[in-house]
Structure formats: C-alpha cells, structure tokens
Amino acid sequence: MSMSEPMSRGTGISGVVTGMALPFGILMLVAMMVLPLPAFLLDVFFTLNILMSLLVLMVALHTFRPLDFSSFPSLLLVATILRLALNVASTRIVLSSGHTGTEAAGKVIEAFGAFVIAGNFVVGIFVFIILVIINLVVITKGAGRVSEVSARFTLDAMPGKQMAIDSDLNAGVLTAEEATLRREDVAREADFHGAMDGASKFVKGDAVAGILILAINLIGGLAIGTLQHDLSIGEAAELYVLLSIGDGLVAQIPSLLLSIATAIIVTRVSSRQDMAQHIKGEISMSRAWFPVAGVLGLLGLVPGMPTALFVGMAAAAGGAGYVFRQAELREESGIQNDAPPEEEPSDPDTLKVTDVADLSAITLLLSYPLLTMVDAEDGGPLARRVTSVRKEVSQALGFVLPGVRLRDDLALPANDYRIKIGQTVVAENKIYPEHKLAIPSGTSRIKMVGIDVKDPSFGIDATWITPEREIEAEANDYVIIEPETVLATHLSQILYKHASELIGQDDVQELLDNLTGVAPQLVQSVVPKLLPLHSLTAVLRTILRERIPISDMRLILELLSEMASRNLSVAETAEALRPHLVALLIQQTAPLNDALPVVTLESSFEHLLINSAKQSEGEQLLLDGSLAERLVHSLVNINEEQSEAGKKPFLVVSPQIRRKLSTFLRQHVADFPVLSFTELPDGRKVEVVATVSGEAPISDAP
Missing domain, CATH: 1.20.5 (Single alpha-helices involved in coiled-coils or other helix-helix interfaces)
Incomplete structure (x- = not known):
C-alpha cells in the first residue's frame, strides 16, 4: 500500500463526518421541540446559541463584501431554528416545573431573569418589550427593506453586468476562465441578495415568536401555578414572571445580535477593507x-x-x-511611516548582468536628436506609431510579436537609428525629426531642394525637406511622410523580414493554449504525440520566413496530423503546408475581386534555373554572377514599377525551383514572394505583369 492511500482515506472519512454533521444537527433541533430536555442541557444549548450569534456578528464585521459571507442566509435559518427549538424546550420546563422554584429551567434563564428584573417585575417586562421593539421595528424592518431593494437592483443590473463581461472578453481584457469566474460571481451575487431578502423574514418572524412565547409563558404559568399547584397570585407571579422574562431575554439577545449581523451584511459596500478599516478611512x-x-x-x-x-x-x-x-x-508629501529605507547609491565600479545582457527581442536605438519624437509621459508620436506597427504585424502574421524597446544610444551619429533583433543590428538609417520626407510620384516635374536620400523601406529616391516647402511639394505631386512614419514603416518591414526569429516555443505554446479552448482534442492528438513542440516551432519559423501567416493554427494542426505518417523533414513539411496557407498571404496584398499580379520567367530561362537547381547541393541555388545580377536587377525594377502603380507582384515559377529560388532572392530582393504554379488559388484571376528573361532585363507582358 502506498503512503498516499491512508491519507486519502483519512480525508474521505473527514469529509463524510463533515457532510453528516449538519443533517444530524438539524434532526437534533427538531427532536428538541418534541423531547423534554434536562435543565443542564438547556444551559449548554443556550450558551451555544449565544456563542454562535457572537461568532456570526464578528464574521459579518470582518468581511470585505457581502458575497464573502454567502452562507449567511443558510446559517441564519439554522440559528433561528435552534433558538425556536430552545424556546419550545424551555417553555415546556417553565410550565411543567416552574412551581418548584426559579432554578427549574436552569441557571442561564434564572440569571438573566434575576439580573434584568432586579426585584421589580414591571421593569423586567418593559425592558424586554423595549428590546423586542429595537429588534423588530428598527433593525429587522430596516434590514428587510434594504435586502428587498438590494435584491431588486441586483437582478435589474444582471444583464448589464453580463454584457460588460462579454465586452471585456471580446476586447481581450479577460481570459475565458476569468470571464467564467466573473459570470459565476454575478450569478452568486444575485442568488445571495435574493436569499437575504427571504432570510430577513426569518429574523422578523423570530422576534414576533419571542413576544408570543413570552405571553404564553406568563399567562400559562400564572394559570398553572394558581389552578394546579395552589399558588397565590403573588407567588405564581414571582416564579413565572422571572422565568418567562429570563427565557425571553436569553433568546432575544442572540436574536438581536443576528439582526445586527443581518443589517451589517445587507448594508455592506464591497471594498478591499473590513468594516472597521472602511469606516475609519472615510471618517478620518x-x-x-x-x-x-x-x-x-x-x-x-x-x-x-x-x-x-x-x-x-x-x-x-x-x-x-x-x-x-x-x-x-x-x-x-509621499512620506510613509513604514516606508522602506532608501537604497544606497550603487557603486559606479559595480557591474551587473543587466548592464551587459539585454534580453529584449526587438530594440530600437535612437541617437540624441531623435529623442524629441519620444515623450516622457505617453511615449510621443514615435511610441504610438511603433505600438500600432507591432499590433498590425502581429495581426497579419498570426502571433503576438514581442514588445519593442525604445532606447537612447548617445554613441550613434546625429539623426541615426538602429534596429536590433536580439543582439544583432539588422538595420540602420537616418531620419531628420525637424524635416519631412518627400517622395516623388510619376507626375512630379521638379526636383525639391533638401537632403537627398533613399527611402529606407523601399529604396525609392526621396528628399528630406523643411516644413516650409511642404505646400510646394504637395503642389508638385510629392507624397509627404512624417519622420516617425518613415521609421515605423522601416521597422514594420524589418519585423516582417525577421518574424521567423521572433517566434519561440513559448509563443507557439501560447497559440496552442488559445486553440485548446475550441479544439482541445486536436491539440492533444498532435502536440506532442505526433510532433514535438520544438519541431512545430521550426516548421512555423520556416513558414514565417516567407511572410506566410500562421493565424489558422487549427488548419495547420489538422494538416500536420495527416502528414504524420510521411516522415518529412522540417523544410519538406513547411513546403507541403504552403499550398493550403498561401491564400492568407495573397489576400493581404491583392483584393479578392482584383486580378493577381504575377511575374513569370521566360521558358528557356526557367529551364536553365531548373538544371542549375538540380546541380546545386542543399538549399542554395548556384547561378552565374552575371545571370544572377540580371535576375536581381530585373526583379528590383519590376517591384519598383508595380509599387508605384499600387500593386504587389508575385513571382510564379515551377515547383522544382520555388524553394531554392526563394532562398536566393531573400538575400538580394526585399519582399518579393515566390510562388509555385501549384500554389495559385483556384478560380482567382491572374494578370501577368512582366516576364523575366535571361537575355533582357525585363520583357513586359502584352
């Protein structure tokens, strides 16, 4: 037998005992109303009743919100039944044995009666009546009204609260688990206030029952004492009034305590403090x-x-x-008595690991003049543009990109910036925060005066001009771009290019966790049973290397489950997935109703590349230097011409050379997707905008 078995048995026995305690206790309360109790047990139960009432009051005082004591209505019912059972048991003893003396009903009743009456029966009766009025008319009636209104308002507010939760869930503020907990909280709150509305009637009925029981004890005791036991009116009054008042008080005091607890619970406003702290904070x-x-x-x-x-x-x-x-x-002034002591200034000679190891996945380094685009409070226009770019690229690629860290680097030349992926600088350029970038269009006739540069994103000739020349540039059909937009567009291009380096196993696991909410069996059957997490990450990196989105993780996992028996490599698996995912890339650049602009290779040139691919080893495509230069030059010119026309062309080639040619072009041509003929979507119009030949740079299609 293992060591865990005895512990589990013990836990089970404890649970059974706890589960049987309440039903057994309720049966005992019902039995108390029928079976006679000795005076000693009556004293024990009266003391237990006072203990329970005090405990409930203290718990009510220390709750932060009403729902923290959600068992209160049920506990109030049990306490009320206990008190009524004690009243029945004590009435039986008072009426049957009261003629023997004031100690007949126990020490507790005798002590309460003697202390309050203090030798004067009339005073005792009036004190009891006052307590009943306080309990019934003031506390219980007020608490009942508050419970009724709270229940009504809570039920009326439920649809609005549910809509707010759904809105936060759709906006991504809440996770599915958090939204479920919030909905359960709203339902429990409605149930609680509805139960409190009914439970307050128990307290009111208990107070009324106390008055009736007192009257029964007085009238019945006087009648029994004088008629059955031959006591005089004075002797009967001396015995039965003391016992009746003591019995009423010993039940009315706990009732008053529970009424106060009820009023505290229903008037409690939810906060992060208990009642004492809440009141102190507001009256100080x-x-x-x-x-x-x-x-x-x-x-x-x-x-x-x-x-x-x-x-x-x-x-x-x-x-x-x-x-x-x-x-x-x-x-x-921000001075707190318990504020921790100020840290001693660090030793300038001390070197920490954080000083030499920057764990940021994406870093944007700015020279001193560029810091004017970054505001200390909200980040300024540059930070807002960077945030927008990160969100846009994340939505396009299908996974959440890491945050971009903006840092100053005083070692950079003026107006320079650098973009780092991890610890590697992948791009750098200049922008002028006091100028604007003017890019000529096809109809621009004059040359603007300014700082001539190449646009960092697309390599187009452009000019940094002063704001005074902006109107002149617009009049001559120049496109005017703000400096922060120039930098953000360059950053966007870099993020697309290096997306495969920015996704890791943690990011893939997050995508899987998100898919588990809608397709749990699919995720469990593929990862890690058919494909380990690191292999799936490698496949997704290969797909992202060519800017194909991975947003449809359900489709990717379903396809991987079908390919599991083919024993493909990572590159082969990614290539097999491409035909099913490439439509996600095409729809981002070419509207569905527009023809898809494609560039093809001249037949003899394509056969030449196919033969070269067969002779090349690995993933590299070995080309003659002049031939490679003509190919790259042709595609760059085509890309620029089509970009000016507002089109994003695709190079379509034979499946045999697609992968190797794409690898080759990524090193020389920025953002020119390469598709195979088999990857073109069915039913989509295709427009051949150019044909590349090995002889001439470009041959326009007819």
Missing part, C-alpha cells in the same frame, strides 16, 4: 473633526451645561482632527 477627514470640536466647545460654555464634559469632548475631537491632519500631510 480632519476638516470634519475641527468644526465638531468647535461646536462642542461652544455648547460647553452654555450656562447649565456640564462644561467639563463638553470641553473634554471638544479637546478629544480637536486632538483626533490634528492626528488625521498630520496623516494627510504625510500622505500628500
């Missing part, structure tokens, strides 16, 4: 205490008033106001 306003001190001081000067008492109270109120005012001043 110094500007409220000083007027109180002044008014009490003036009342103390009125002739006939107890001057010493009022002046003492005024001094106490003024002292409290002074203490609260000092606390307010400390809070305003």
